Amino acid sequence: MSTVAAPSPKAKAEILTPELLAQLERLELVTRKIFRGRMKGERRSKRKGQSVEFADFRNYVAGDDLRLLDWNLYARLDKLIIKLFMEEEDLHFYTLIDASMSMDFGTPTKLEYAKQLAAALGFIGLVRGDRVRIESIGQPASYRGPVLRGRSNVWRMIKQLDEMAPGENMPLTTGVKNFCIRNPGKGIVLLISDLMDKQGYEAALRYFVSNEMDCYVIHLLSQEELQPDVKGDLKLVDCEDADEAEVTISAPLLARYQQTLAAFTRGAQEFCTRRGIHYMLANNQLPVADLVGQHLRRRGLVR
Template sequence: MSKATESSLLSPSLLAQLERLELVTRKIFRGRMKGERRSKRKGQSVEFADFRNYVAGDDLRMLDWNLYARLDKLILKLFLEEEDLHFYALVDASLSMDFGDPSKLEYAKQLAASLAFVGLIRADRVRIETLDQPVSQRNPVYRGRASAWRMLRQVEAIEPRGGTQLAAGVKNFCLRNPGRGIVVLISDLMDKDGYETALNYFLSHEMDCFVIQVLSQAEIEPDVKGDLRLVDCEDEDEAEITVSTPLLRKYQQTLNSFCSGAQQFCAKRGMHYLLANNQTPVEELIARHLRRRGLVR
């Protein structure tokens, strides 16, 4: 049994499903190494793609001499190029994510590990980071199936930590990773300063950006009543409330407005947005919802 199958994050049935998938990007990125990904650009692989006329400076080794003998024209053979892809998973490990059953953080870790595994088996370059990392701390880049157990060990070690500013975390990520590729932000987006500044930082990079907002079922449909004293887990701010039907209705309206606002904000900036309930199995989220949004196929 492989080390990957021994992980609590990836069950054997989930691994079997992930084996059949690959990450997809709408943009073309030039990789540093040859990978298993079919590029829209023409390169020098062994699979023929097309012909075109020779122009000065082209590689003479790519000339089709048989056509030259027949047509007396210099024609270049083009081949499909395979390239590797950068995949980044940016996980929110703030204390607000340590809520629910399973906790939002555990759900985020399983989702990040699943997508990273898909990238590894397709020879993409994978890096997983958290929002609380300083600019100078760059996590390792994983590549290939043999790196799966090291990737899983890193993800399993992620623990909830103190309050993390969403904007500062995304800004530091962008400063650490100036390259291109796919970035998936997995967060509840719960920051008193808002999410807008944070998400705008992604626009400075030519990345295919996916924002997955993870909420617990208890947040989506709270089952509470009576007099309560609420304490913010990150800054210990307190509020006393009396839960009533009108208050719950108002809460529901506010939450719906918050989520739809995030969705519209992302759509206007060419980002993908998905709301994930922690009760939705990760395999269903990937196979149905993320496939529909074009992250996997």
């Protein structure tokens, strides 16, 4: 369970600045799949239904609503024709944040960056009438975060994110499994994580595939991890299990580190691509506005 801290106005302002909000207002979330929502929303569905916006005609079949018959066409063509209208649906948008201790690293920390990204995408969903739920990896299967909908819930979302603190060292696979148990519905799910788990990330991501969600993975690393500026004799301590290793940093060792890191990120991308999961490697120095407005736009999550 997340450690709860009192929200501060300063933290709230840092998550969603007025400049960022102005850019987000023009965007909307997009899914490649069709999901049946629970409420009317503001997005056009590929299904036909009832609204004020005309979509198409089709021939009448037994059982159709007689109120949808076009009597003018019947008078002209002597055929029973049904008018179809564009259905509007709400979208379920889930964000799952890795709040383990490894995410409490970098400037800004990876967790701080993840919360700003979650807030930005959540804001887009809320102002478009989508159903937004934000949770973290360390929550038990019985816990279900609040479902938010509508612009009036923006500050409730920010308060929830502001209370999220590092320290949830639940294995990634267990956290994702619990998430899928408590959220069996369809929708878009965004996982923001550094994927640093000694048990691996593969089993965790398979749960998203089996849940038939439209899944995006933001593989978030800090600049210090991507380009470490260290040298000399060091003792490295794992922030999650206190495992220690004494190393001497040299040019050959840094070169091997870069090779290992490249193999790690390339493996994660290939794993996701083979399973229809959108993958993106993100640097905590990339402005969230650019990540959302450019990179995620090209990948089809927003438009």
